[in-house]
Amino acid sequence: MRDQLSSEGNLLASILDRLIDDDPEVTHEPVQYRMLNIRQVKASVIRDLENLLNTRRHIDPPPIEFAELNRSVLTYGIEDFTALNSRSLAVQKFLRQDIERTIARFEPRLRNVKLQLEPDKQGHGIRFKINAMLVIEPEKEPVQFDTFFDPNRGEYVISR
Template identity: 40%
Template sequence: MRQSFSNRQITPSLFDRLTDREPRVKTDLPSTAWEQIKDFKDAVARDLTNLLNVRRSEHDIPEEFEETNRSIAAYGIHDFTASPVDAEQMRRFIEQSVRKFEPRLSRVVVHLAETAPHRLDFRISAFLHVEYHSEPVLFDASLPIHSRRFQVIEGR
C-alpha cells in the first residue's frame, strides 16, 4: 500500500543531511509535508545560487570529452565579465547549466524577465521532482551589475 504524501518523509540532499541548521537541538521535530517541500525548494534555490555564482573557464571543453563535460570541471556558468555577452546568450548559458547540474529539476526553461536598471533578472520555470512527487516551480534569479553575484529565490 502506498503511503500518502503527508505520511512520508522527504530525503534531503546529501549536503543538507550533513549540515545541521540548529546544532544545539538534539533531535528534530517531525516536519509537516508542507514544511518539507518548502525546505526542499529552499535547498534547490540555494544550490541554484551556488551554481550560478561559480565561474568556469571561458574556453569550452571539447565535445568529444563527454564525461568531462558532465563533471565538476564544467560546473558553473561562463565568466561574463571577461567578454561581451548579451542577455540572450546569458539566458542560454544559465538554462544549459541548470539542465545539466540540477537533477531535481526537469523541463527547465529560463526567461529574461523585466529588468530594473543596473540589474538582470531571469525567471527559471521547471518541474521539481521530490522522490515520489512532481510539481511545477518558479525561481527568480537576479544579477545586480555592481555585485556580479546571483541571488535566487522561489518565484511567485
C-alpha cells in the same frame, strides 16, 4: 525512488543537506533531521541554484572525446559574462542558453528548465524567471524562481 517519501510525506534530504551539520556536538541525529518537507526542499534547491549561478566556469568545454567531463566539477558553474554588454540581445540569448544548459546538467531535481528574461525597471541588472518542473519522486511540481543578477556585485540572487 519511492523510498524518498516517508510515511509523514517528508522527503529524503539531498546528500549535501545530509552532510551539513548544524550541530556538530550531537553525534547521533534522529531520522527526522534527514527528512525535509516540500518547503525545505524548495529552499534547498534555491540555495543550490544560487551556488551554481554564482560559480564561474574557468575552462572551455572539453574536447568531444572527453564528453564525460561535461558533468564534472571542472565544468560546474556558468560562463563569466560580466565584461560583456548585458543589454545586447546576443549576450542575453547566450546567457539564457548557458544558464538553462548548466541547470539541466547540474541540478537533477529540476527538469524542463526554461529561462524567461524580464525587463529590469531600474536598469541596474538582469532579471529573469527560472521555470522548471521540480521532480521529487513520486511527485512533480511546477516551480518558478525570480532571479536577479547584480552586475555591481557580480552576484545572482534568487527570491525566496
